[in-house]
Amino acid sequence: MNIINTIEEMQARMLELKAEGKKIGFVPTMGYLHEGHMALMKKAKKENHILVASIFVNPLQFGEGEDLDAYPRDFNHDSMIAQQEGVDYLFYPSVKEMYPNKMSVTVTVKNRTEVLCGKSRPGHFDGVATVLTKLFHAVLPDRVYFGLKDAQQVAVVDGLIHDFNFPIELVAVATVREADGLAKSSRNVYLNPFERDQAKELYQSLLLAKDSINKGERDPKTIIELIKKHLNQRCEAKIDYVEVYSYPDLSVIEELDGKIIIALALKFSKARLIDNLILEIV
Numbered sequence: 001m002n003i004i005n006t007i008e009e010m011q012a013r014m015l016e017l018k019a020e021g022k023k024i025g026f027v028p029t030m031g032y033l034h035e036g037h038m039a040l041m042k043k044a045k046k047e048n049h050i051l052v053a054s055i056f057v058n059p060l061q062f063g064e065g066e067d068l069d070a071y072p073r074d075f076n077h078d079s080m081i082a083q084q085e086g087v088d089y090l091f092y093p094s095v096k097e098m099y100p101n102k103m104s105v106t107v108t109v110k111n112r113t114e115v116l117c118g119k120s121r122p123g124h125f126d127g128v129a130t131v132l133t134k135l136f137h138a139v140l141p142d143r144v145y146f147g148l149k150d151a152q153q154v155a156v157v158d159g160l161i162h163d164f165n166f167p168i169e170l171v172a173v174a175t176v177r178e179a180d181g182l183a184k185s186s187r188n189v190y191l192n193p194f195e196r197d198q199a200k201e202l203y204q205s206l207l208l209a210k211d212s213i214n215k216g217e218r219d220p221k222t223i224i225e226l227i228k229k230h231l232n233q234r235c236e237a238k239i240d241y242v243e244v245y246s247y248p249d250l251s252v253i254e255e256l257d258g259k260i261i262i263a264l265a266l267k268f269s270k271a272r273l274i275d276n277l278i279l280e281i282v
């Protein structure tokens with residue numbers, strides 16, 4: 001595995017590989033790699049000649065009060081995982097390399113950010129879109145891989161790729177789950193045993209909603225109430241939101257039709273967990 005620290009070298013190597021006709025699969029990360037990232041890497045490895053991953057904790061996507069310095073980092077562990085998953089090039093730039101000067105141009109995301117987690121993180125997705133624009137230009141990938149656990153981020157990246165005509169295919173990868181359905185997350189370790197048991201109800205409530213839709217329910221409000229009732233009866237965690245939108249444009253809908261997302265967030269004592277289900281309704 002080659003570790004590359006500069007944009008110039010990254011672009012040069014990728015251009016050589018592209019000239020040889022190689023397809024490049026890219027998994028952008030902020031490090032502290034876990035099974036979710038590994039699933040993305042495994043899929044990207046299978047579908048491309050070359051697997052590139054990046055590790056960069058992007059200051060631009062952290063808001064006030066979100067502690068950038070406290071973000072967990074462990075490069076030795078991450079490079080071991082990357083090696084194990086067959087990463088060919090690990091792009092590991094410094095903040096100075098990515099942002100040598102204060103940016104004179106940044107990307108502003110106009111839609112898809114005022115709902116779900118974006119509501120409580122103003123500017124977050126602008127930072128994500130800006131760093132991805134830079135990373136896409138450095139890595140020149142044919143395909144990029146993102147986890148659907150963060151479905152709002154996938155929706156924003158879909159907008160970025162289409163609106164800016166990046167010649168890149170976005171591959172959205174299904175959420176990796178524990179045996180009882182809980183979405184895997186580095187935050188699950190913050191749950192006490194009692195909360196861990198209740199946390200399975202996030203996915204159970206989504207399955208209940210799916211079942212009701214399969215039986216013909218088409219009213220988003222009824223689905224939201226059904227989920228809230230299920231969670232309130234079974235979890236002591238505070239519901240942050242339960243929302244239903246069209247997907248990937250994240251518009252409000254009066255009736256369940258076409259591709260939709262049902263998304264929720266719950267606050268446990270030391271962890272805020274999110275989950276979602278994307279359904280195609282015909």
Ligand code: PAF
Pocket residue numbers: 028029030031056058061128131132153
């Ligand atoms: O999902 C993440 O880890 C980050 O938001 C990303 C896509 C690597 C951009 O910094």
